Every structure is written in structure tokens, then in C-alpha cells.
Amino acid sequence: MTADVGTQLRKGVVESCVLGLLSTEPMYGWQLSETLVRHGMIASIGTLYPMLSRLRAQGLVSTYDERSAAGPVRKYYELTPSGRQQLSDFRQQWASFAIAVDDLVGKDDS
Secondary structure (H helix, E strand, O other), rough: OOOOHHHHHHHHHHHHHHHHHHHHEEEHHHHHHHHHOOOOOOHHHHHHHHHHHHHHHOEEEEEEEEOOOOEEEEEEEEOOOOHHHHHHHHHHHHHHHHHHHHHHHHHOOO
């Protein structure tokens, strides 16, 4: 049985996608989840929080609490300087990786 290629690709890049989202603005978990689900990067919010914990433990994101007018206090996630560097490194590597894959896989001639 072969693994779903899309699933394997998502697993490899979803953490970098989280860093990319957080590079634009701090976000709370539900906000991140909705964006990632909408883009097909995760299936549900249940997979997001363990990932955010790993990113925090690696020093790539930090958190702060902020009161919400719509309910309870929200935990916001933001990039650390290490997270910004990790994202920059990913962007550089991704560009050359995508070119190499395209060259190797080629265009579909059918």
C-alpha cells in the first residue's frame, strides 16, 4: 500500500506554513487552525496544538495571553527571532527544492 503523496507533503511543510502565518501577525490557535484547515494543510484543530507545543519547545514561537471581547482569554502565538530565521531558511531551501523536483518529475505530457 502506498502512502498518500499529499499527506506526506503536508506533513513535511505544515510547521513551516505555521511559521509563515505567524510572520504576518500573532494569531491564536483557533485562528491558525481555521486558516490551515481551509487550505487543506491539517484536518482538524486537534493536530495543531501538539505542533504548536513542539514549535514553542524548539524556541521558534512564543505565547502571550490576551483578553477577548468575544469570550475567554486567548493564547496568542508569535514568531521568535529563531522562528524568523527558521522560516527564512525554509523559504530559501524550498525555492531550490521546488525547482529540483520540477526538473526531476517533469511536466505531464498527456
